[in-house]
Amino acid sequence: MRVLALDGIHADGLNLFRDAGYDVQTADPIKDAATLASRLDGIDAVLVRSATQVSAEALAGAANLKVIGRAGAGVDTIDVEAATARGIAVMNAPDGNTLAAAEHAISLLFALARHIPKADAGMKAGEWPKTGLTGFELEGKRLGVIGLGRIGATVARKAAGIGMEVAAYDPFLPAAAADRMSVPMKPLDDLLAWADIVTLHIPRTKETTNLLSEDRLRAMKKGAYVINAARGGLVDEAALLRLLDEGHLAGAALDTFATEPLPKESPLRQHARLILTPHLGASTSEAQQAVSTILARQIIDFLKTGAVAGCVNLPPLTAEAAREVGPWMPLMTALGKLSARLVPAPTKLHITYAGRTEALDTRPLTRLLVAALLGSASGRVTPVNALHEAAARGLEVSETLGGDGDGFDRLLRIQIAGGTEDGRERTREIEATLHRGPRVVRLDGVEIEFDPLAPVLLMRNEDRPGMIGIVGSQLGAAGVNIVNFALGAAGDGQARAAITVDKPMDEAQLNVLRAIPGVLSLQQV
Numbered sequence: 001m002r003v004l005a006l007d008g009i010h011a012d013g014l015n016l017f018r019d020a021g022y023d024v025q026t027a028d029p030i031k032d033a034a035t036l037a038s039r040l041d042g043i044d045a046v047l048v049r050s051a052t053q054v055s056a057e058a059l060a061g062a063a064n065l066k067v068i069g070r071a072g073a074g075v076d077t078i079d080v081e082a083a084t085a086r087g088i089a090v091m092n093a094p095d096g097n098t099l100a101a102a103e104h105a106i107s108l109l110f111a112l113a114r115h116i117p118k119a120d121a122g123m124k125a126g127e128w129p130k131t132g133l134t135g136f137e138l139e140g141k142r143l144g145v146i147g148l149g150r151i152g153a154t155v156a157r158k159a160a161g162i163g164m165e166v167a168a169y170d171p172f173l174p175a176a177a178a179d180r181m182s183v184p185m186k187p188l189d190d191l192l193a194w195a196d197i198v199t200l201h202i203p204r205t206k207e208t209t210n211l212l213s214e215d216r217l218r219a220m221k222k223g224a225y226v227i228n229a230a231r232g233g234l235v236d237e238a239a240l241l242r243l244l245d246e247g248h249l250a251g252a253a254l255d256t257f258a259t260e261p262l263p264k265e266s267p268l269r270q271h272a273r274l275i276l277t278p279h280l281g282a283s284t285s286e287a288q289q290a291v292s293t294i295l296a297r298q299i300i301d302f303l304k305t306g307a308v309a310g311c312v313n314l315p316p317l318t319a320e321a322a323r324e325v326g327p328w329m330p331l332m333t334a335l336g337k338l339s340a341r342l343v344p345a346p347t348k349l350h351i352t353y354a355g356r357t358e359a360l361d362t363r364p365l366t367r368l369l370v371a372a373l374l375g376s377a378s379g380r381v382t383p384v385n386a387l388h389e390a391a392a393r394g395l396e397v398s399e400t401l402g403g404d405g406d407g408f409d410r411l412l413r414i415q416i417a418g419g420t421e422d423g424r425e426r427t428r429e430i431e432a433t434l435h436r437g438p439r440v441v442r443l444d445g446v447e448i449e450f451d452p453l454a455p456v457l458l459m460r461n462e463d464r465p466g467m468i469g470i471v472g473s474q475l476g477a478a479g480v481n482i483v484n485f486a487l488g489a490a491g492d493g494q495a496r497a498a499i500t501v502d503k504p505m506d507e508a509q510l511n512v513l514r515a516i517p518g519v520l521s522l523q524q525v
Helices: 011-019 034-040 082-085 098-114 116-124 150-161 176-181 188-192 213-219 236-247 284-304 319-342 363-375 384-391 469-479 509-514
Strands: 001-003 023-026 045-048 067-070 089-091 142-146 165-169 199-200 224-228 249-254 274-276 350-357 396-401 408-422 424-433 439-443 456-464 484-490 494-501 519-524
Touching: 001 011, 011 023, 011 284, 023 150, 045 284, 067 284, 082 116, 089 284, 098 116, 098 224, 098 249, 098 274, 098 284, 116 350, 142 188, 142 484, 150 165, 165 188, 188 213, 213 236, 236 249, 284 319, 319 363, 319 408, 319 424, 350 363, 363 384, 363 396, 384 396, 384 484, 439 494, 456 509, 469 484, 469 494, 469 509, 509 519
Parallel strands: 001 023, 001 045, 045 067, 067 089, 142 165, 142 199, 199 224, 224 249, 249 274, 350 396
Antiparallel strands: 350 408, 408 424, 424 439, 456 494, 456 519, 484 494
16 A cells, blocks of 8 residues: 655654555645646555645546545545545544644634734834734633634633633534534624624635625624634635725734735735734644544554544444444445346345344445445446445435344345336345355345355256256366355246356356256356
């Protein structure tokens, strides 16, 4: 496995990869998409911070890439949609820099209240700049927190600790979770009209870009302050400058910007009522060490065990749950490939997880089966983009949990429909279990057992004496050994057979078997 680390990832995380046997390469930030695309050739995992933009163009030829890791929280510098479409997992490490980012927001709050940057600059210029630098006390002031996730909640707690009155708005927090928070929640417009200082702690998305527009900034109290130490682009920067010039807003502190690095000619740099820092929110040695090691462990676990943590485009799966579903994964891949052979252009797939399923997380299993079912057709399909690809190709996927396991602890029942046969929709059914190893126990309702991970011939034939002997003789003549021959009567004058052989057969050999009188159909899976 090859890892490419950009943007100065902390050495502690890189050493974890090396200890796990990974080949680790490092490089400075790469700004050009074509250059990044060339560096991703043969790479399994790429690690970035906020400097390198991982665009759709950069990912277009990354055939080996399995994971993009963001050493931090925000993933707005990564085209997550393009990564998902290509089956690439995108992981972040939001917990590692929580304290650093929250403390930086609090430091900007104090800097605004007491004019720290101006006072420092004046002193160093040989002045005694007391005039015009009268500040205000934070105790008793109203702080409006937009975004009450890990960082926002930490800011709220620390602000309450210094005597501030705190309320919040969170567009992503479910109502039930908001009810459990100790911070009062307000609608956004109400919060803006109430607060003396507003601080932002939300991701940048299409919905949150310019969340603080000119209209919303004007809706704030006259003399209020704005702090953005979250993501650039949440505040309309041009509108912010206008309201500072007009005196409607008393000041603002920005750690993040719509364009980074901030251009030298940016008018933001010249404004007397603005405090600017160069995206320092997560820039503590403790935070950088933490996010690098958290991310490394997540990626190593994902690649080695299938455990999913900190992934923005896959449902979470703990290491314990991964161990539970792990034995089923090879079976799901085999059943997906078998399903593709039985119904080449499926339109419906229904999976029933019967029997004892209370401890089984079926989400990765369903995704794995769909990936194997569609992957044999064309393109790169992984569990990351499997459901997206299914929808794009018109495959309806559904599942049922529980029900009678028909004597098995757990039984998988897979129904695949697509195309027509004898004027009716073609539907096939597979039932499988891990009891005594991975095996199919029924095919289209006929009891025939076989290992779907082994080379298998599926045969439909007339139910008459001598068929086993004739087929066996032809296989022997071809130098193919029969490992297992399972035969079941279908009850319609026909029989179904699953013949496990010791090696795959070529098309000429298969055609010899198909020409045997009484053999109605035969395919290799």
